[in-house]
Amino acid sequence: MEDVRIGSFDLDAVGAYPTTLPSPRMPSSGFSKSLNPIYTDHDTTTTTTATTETDSSPSAAAASHDEGAHAATASAARDCPPPPPAPAPVPARRHTGGDGRWEAIRAAEPPLSLGHFRLLRCLGYGDIGSVYLVELRGGRGELFAMKVMDKGSLAGRNKLARAETEREILGLLDHPFLPTLYSHFQTDKFCCLLMEYCCGGNLHSLRQRQPSKRLTEDAARFYACEVLLALEYLHMLGVVYRDLKPENVLVREEGHIMLSDFDLSLRCSVSPALVRSPSGRISAGGLAHGCMLPRILPGKKKNKGDNKAKLDDDETVTSVGCKKPSSLEFTAEPTSARSMSFVGTHEYLAPEIIRGDGHGSAVDWWTFGIFLYELLHGATPFKGSGNRATLFNVVAQPLRFPDAPAVSAPRPGISSVDCWRRSRTTGSRPGAAPRR
Structure with a gap:
């Protein structure tokens, strides 16, 4: 049985990140502009395009056309160089399209090693390794976050498999709110993961700097939506995160989030399927786990006098042509996953982990609720005077929401x-009705 992860490394204590976050500037390949309500952009940049003034009167235009058209054409054919060859097609990139760090890594003299990087500072310490900010030597100032793990220490603590699982998971990811793994390599002593660097700190530090140490509802909703999308993506890949907390939600320069630290994650099988939604199920317009599907099967002939014709088992068309939404929904939740590991951080542990009943992907949705509660209210709901009291509160105390802030x-x-x-009994995310 694995030990509970206790506490977190305070990045601000070592000056790993700036104390104030920059105004959002989105890369050309990302969102057009940050929607993060934490930030306001007061800088207005005006782009001026130089133009040449010409006489646009009809007589001048006609004269120009009559007297110079043939000469201009001949001159252009004689003086203009041939057009340059079409550029070679750019290979498809990951979600960070146009990211020069890919090219910089490929250009480094293989095989990649620690000697290719300049160590700048330590960003933090984890359970199985330390993370450093590094710069690629001979490059153009490309920065990376490098996780360095001591192979001897991992072997002595029986955690080599955990490090390998984290590397495999990072290699699967291609999502705007999850980290990019640029490369990985080993030396005689260390295992190294070269990842995307976030310069904006983490949500824990950001929350601590807000009035009353909590976020506004708009800001909490913004971060919760992005974390929700990241968790759903992980679950579709068969990854149970198991360590969601504000300290592990990093903030990029443009204001969007990136989940970090996958050394507690669980890989499992997942079987995406179309399932029939029972009556009364919350529609996809809310927080239900599903999506409406377009009609694929041809409809049956409409009988005379019928107000509606049956198209198939899941969709109908009324006499005025209004379609009712399909009751099929797509699910890709690893509901069959089961683990007996005792992992996580005390304040965020789900009851089934504490009781040792075995747990699956539902623990991520429990932790998602704790995470959202903390952003809104500035504290976790079950925190006690010590770790034992906290675990007792999680299992035995009912959930209470404070009257303020509203x-x-x-x-x-x-x-x-x-x-x-419902999220606790169905294995689905909060808002989903129980399966029948």
């Missing part, structure tokens, strides 16, 4: 507590 009311017909309870 947050938006839940959607009609379902309460926040209902969402929380």
Whole structure:
């Protein structure tokens, strides 16, 4: 049984990140502009295009056309160089398209080693390794986050498999809110992972700098949405994250998030499927796990006098042509995953982990609720005077929401507590109705 991860490394204590975050500037390949409500962009950059003034009167245009058209054509054919050859097609990149760090790594003299990098500073310490900010020697100032793991220490603690699992997971990822693994290599003593560097700190530090040490509802909603998308993507790959907390949610320069630290993650099998949604299931317009599908099968002939014709088992068309949404939904949640490991951080542990009942992907949705609660209220809901008291509260104490600060009311017909309870019993994310 593995040990519980306790506490976190305080990045601000060693000056790993700036104390203030820059105004968002999105890369050309990313979002057009940050939507992060934490930031406001007061700088306005005006791009001026130089133009040449010409006489646009009809007489001048006609004269120009009559007297100089043939001469201009002949001169252009004689003086202009041949057009340059078409550029070679650019190979497809990952979500960071146009990222020069890929080319810089490829241009480095193989095989890649620690000697190719200049160590700048330590960014943090994890359970199985340390993360450093490094610069590629001979490059153009490309920065990377390098996780360095001591192979002897890993072997002595029986954690070589965990390090290998983290490398495999990072190699699968291609998502705007998850890290990019540029390369990995080994020396006689170390295993090294070369990853994307986030200069904006983490959500824990950002929350600590806000008034009352909590985020506004708009900001919390923004971060929660991006984390939700990242978790769903991981689950579709068969990855249970198991370590969501503000310290592990990094902030990029442009204001968007990146999940980090996958050394506690669990890889499992997942079987994507189309399932029939029972009546009363919350639609995809809310937080239900699913999506509406277009009609694929041809419809049956409409009988005379019928107000509606049956198209198939899951969709109907009314007499005025309005389609009711399909009741099929796509699911890719690794609900069959089971682990007996005792891993996580005390304040975020799900009850089934504490009780030793075995757990699956539902623990990520429990932790997602704790994460959102902490962003809104500045503290986790079950924190006790010590670790034992915290674990007891998670298992035995009911969830209570404080009266202040006030947050938006839940959607009609379902309460926040209902969402929380359903996520615990169905293995789906908060907001989904129980499966029948």
